[in-house]
Amino acid sequence: MVREITTYPTPPSVEYSTDVRVVTKEILSIIQDLKDTIKENSLEALAAFQIGEMYNIIVIKKKDSFFKIGEDDEYLELINPRIISTSDKITTVERTAYFPDLSAKVQRHKNISIIYEDVNLKQHTLKATGEESILLQRKVDYTFGSSFINKLSKEEKKLFVKKLEFGSDIAISENCPTSFKRDYLIKIINIIMIAMALLVIVSLFVSNKSTLDSIWSYQLNIFYVAFGLLIFYFFYAQYEGKQFTSCTSCQIGNIIGTSVIMLVKLLLIMLISFFVIN
Structure with missing residues (x-):
């Protein structure tokens, strides 16, 4: 079922997402809803929080360029994901469905290692780099009741707050331009x-x-x-x-x-x- 995507200013409902201990029909239904919502909105991934669920679940759509893991399924299901190691900091321009039509410069790690469980609660490890890494980090933020706004530098956060106020992704300067055409x-x-x-x-x-x-x-x-x-x-x-x-x-x-x-x-x-x- 396609679900409504949670957007700003709705805050995270819990400080931390609840880990999945038993894969019930409810959990499987949430995973399917995440897939349906991703497909309907042409998204790359969603965390359970983004459709109003408190569980620690992420679903990612596999692409030709990355996340080509052995399974034949079109989606990668990550239950109880945790980042266990990081390396090489980079600055990226990110967008997320939680802040529609807005972007921000975020400092992330280029390389990460992650552990997660599948629907059978079997544990796996995953190494990601570049776009894979950035996408995973952004979604893991939501499992901790957070978003990229908490990772912005002081200057970038100040600019992003203005973007939120005006609902525009135009780079807003502190002063009006002094000359115009x-x-x-x-x-x-x-x-x-x-x-x-x-x-x-x-x-x-x-x-x-x-x-x-x-x-x-x-x-x-x-x-x-x-x-x-x-x-x-x-x-x-x-x-x-x-x-x-x-x-x-x-x-x-x-x-x-x-x-x-x-x-x-x-x-x-x-x-x-x-x-x-x-």
Whole structure:
């Protein structure tokens, strides 16, 4: 039966998973549910805690690249697994179904040795390296009522807490960026307004009605271009601001304020132009 996967913020129900002493129908049913849930969600592995069970059980889907152990079964069933030795620390970027769509940099061991029991409670040993090792370590964490968040460095944990808060895996920095692509649009609009102001000044020295009409026509066309760029800026700036979730609210305020100020300047120049040129 496919089970619902336990996700954050649901805490582990027990401090340590209960070791299996007797393989009952209940235990076999849990193992089958783990397999069904892995298959349904296209996962690599699940610990019993992840489907709300307290037993010390892990089920891993075998792949061509690893966990090709002698059994013909598609899954590797580990009952009461324990890591007995480790070597060579490495830093990995990990994802887990407990924190959907989020990742973190975790320090792990490249090589591990593990002991576990099968459904007949016969003991086995298993050596794993690389991806095998990382996957096993992550699942064993759950058997101790833990997750990778407890293994993060101080800086990485601080960053991951922000990811949890915003529900985003975007790398969140402590400060908003100081420059954006949208700033170029403001520069262009400012240059256009300077050109409009120069046309107003030039018109003061022109008395020919035909020439003034031409200047007014140019001024109108330039105004339309600047106004169109300002509208584009307003919507593009909001899109760009959403890429930095740690400071979205302050950016929205800045975007609205900048747009209003630019619009007032543009309309003021056009009002002056109407009375001076037209």
